[in-house]
Amino acid sequence: MLSHKAKYALKALLYLAEQDENHISKTIEIAEGANIPKKFLEQILLDLKRGRFVSSKQGKFGGYYLIKSKNDITLAEIHRLFDGAIALLPCASLNFYEPCSDCKTEEECSLRHGLMIIRNETLKAMQNITIASLIKK
Amino acid sequence: MLSHKAKYALKALLYLAEQDENHISKTIEIAEGANIPKKFLEQILLDLKRGRFVSSKQGKFGGYYLIKSKNDITLAEIHRLFDGAIALLPCASLNFYEPCSDCKTEEECSLRHGLMIIRNETLKAMQNITIASLIKK
């Protein structure tokens, strides 16, 4: 399941992608447009900025805008930024790998191989879902 | 990510599937064989019993055994039993459907369609991972 943070992030990006080029959106504007609690959205936008999906302009008439093409922002990236690994266990993850604590006898746990298949399939699917693909319904 | 419960359930089923036909495994035996806290495993085995994956025999020389073929127990089923929906949002789920609380303007949320694609792909992959497929390495 996606966290609310990840869900809100997607909706915020969707909102930004739907604006005219060069338009700068205030937080409050995004919050109301996408129905997201404003203070919560503030944190999310900062995370998105750290992740280099958006950038911001401070001060009066400031706000947020996309700095990555809507065709290049994938669900996989947003998932990783907010919810971490795509794999079902850390030992099957590429970006968030950690060994299992409870696999004593074998070097690889019995589940790892099967879970890596899932991970690859899911990742492939998630990389195909972009902000742009979500817009055209 | 899988919960520990789901992970332990898979390992316990794997352990049971590796025993000789007609063998009955005591909880303590599974716990030690698969490295799972015994008292925690008790609860998990009860859940698996309610889910009709295993059955049990009480009394001296009792224990647990599979009642479903290892070819028919899929990762998807175990995920649903312990961790719930496979979809990334409730509104994209078939078995655990719930409408979004924060989608005001549209009847369907903007993310739903894309997430249902992911759900279908993931489900298909998860249905291909069976206990039997995990055994043969």
Added chain:
DNA sequence: TATAAAATCTATCTACTTGGTAGGGTTTTG
């Protein structure tokens, strides 16, 4: 240069979930 509007930072809060433990009670069977 004062001011208003906006992002940014830091801290806090509450409720829920997870992972696990404790301690029995009940049933079966050698």
Added chain:
DNA sequence: CAAAACCCTACCAAGTAGATAGATTTTATA
């Protein structure tokens, strides 16, 4: 009849999710 197993209920500690609050910095412009 007691050992061995299943079965049940409650509890707990730690962490996380989902926010909210308030102060500070930055910037445009009147």
